[in-house]
Amino acid sequence: MKKFNFRNIRVRKVTVDELDDRMLLINLYMTQSLIFIIGFVWVLFQRQNVNKLFSFPKTLDFLYFGAGLALIVIILDLLISKFVPDEAMDDGGVNDRMFGNRPVWHIIVISFIVAVCEELLFRGAIQYAIGPYWTSIVFAVIHIRYLKHWIPTAIVFLSSYGLGLIYEHTGSIWAPIVAHFLIDLVMGLIIRFRRKS
Template identity: 65%
Template sequence: MKKFDIRKIRFKKVTIDQIDDRLLLINLYATQAVTFIIGLIWILFQHRNPFLLYALPSGWKFLLWGLGLAAAVIAVDLLVSRFVPEEAGDDGGVNDRIFKNRPIWHIVVLSLIVSICEETLFRGAIQHNLGPYWTSIVFAAIHVRYLRHWIPTGLVFSISYALGWIYIQTGSLWAPIIAHFVIDMVMGFVIRFRRET
């Protein structure tokens, strides 16, 4: 039997164009599953009940905060994309590949999964230890495809900080989940239905 030699493992840089749609989706769903599992484990290590994080609060305050933040972020993002050159916001074509040819129902499902998984880890777990500022730095760093340009990096940091702030204001994880979901879904629709010039 041949021995496995870890030194023979080679990593090769792959561009988004070299990944087929199936592998892209597998990667997206796998990373979100890992994000969610790490978030739950982290919450358990904090001796907190993860089920309580998902309890729906009474009243509509959390919904208004989530929808209000989503509307503000979408408005700012659309303004930025109107006045800033496209190269300044380039993410390497990842968002186009994820959303451009996706059916509407799949954009909704992807947005929901991403918002629940990422908010569980970042607002539900990490922010409990680090606060919204350092959590937002980690959140921006995780979105590595934006790090080549300061405008999208700044936007991701600002959005993350705002998500953390509404979590503090409402005391409900559902406020940032709703905001994250609506932002991703609407921006996914913008990419999906954008006319090529």
């Protein structure tokens, strides 16, 4: 049996244009799986009750706060996009590639998976440990494709901080999940149909 030599592994930086659609989706789903696993394990190490964390609230406050924050973030993003040059909002083409030709049902699925996985890690685990401000800094850094431009980085930070605040206010992780889902869904649909037209 031939031995596997780890020294033969070569790592190089790949741009989004070099990935085909299949590899882009594999990358997305693998990344989200990793985020979910890290978040789940971190929550367990913090001795939090996962069932309690994901228990569905008895009132609809979480829905109002989630939808309200999503509306604010979407309007803010659209207003900024209207007055700021495209170069200042550039994410390297990732969002266009991710949502541009995707069927609507798949945009819904992607938005839901990303919302649940990222909110478990960032609000459920990290915010529990270090609070909403520092969690938002980590959240902005993780969204590395925006770091070349300060305006999208600021939007990501402020969105994350808002997600943290509604999580603390409602006491339910479903509030930031709803907001995150709606933000990604609406922005994904805008990209999808703007590109189509």
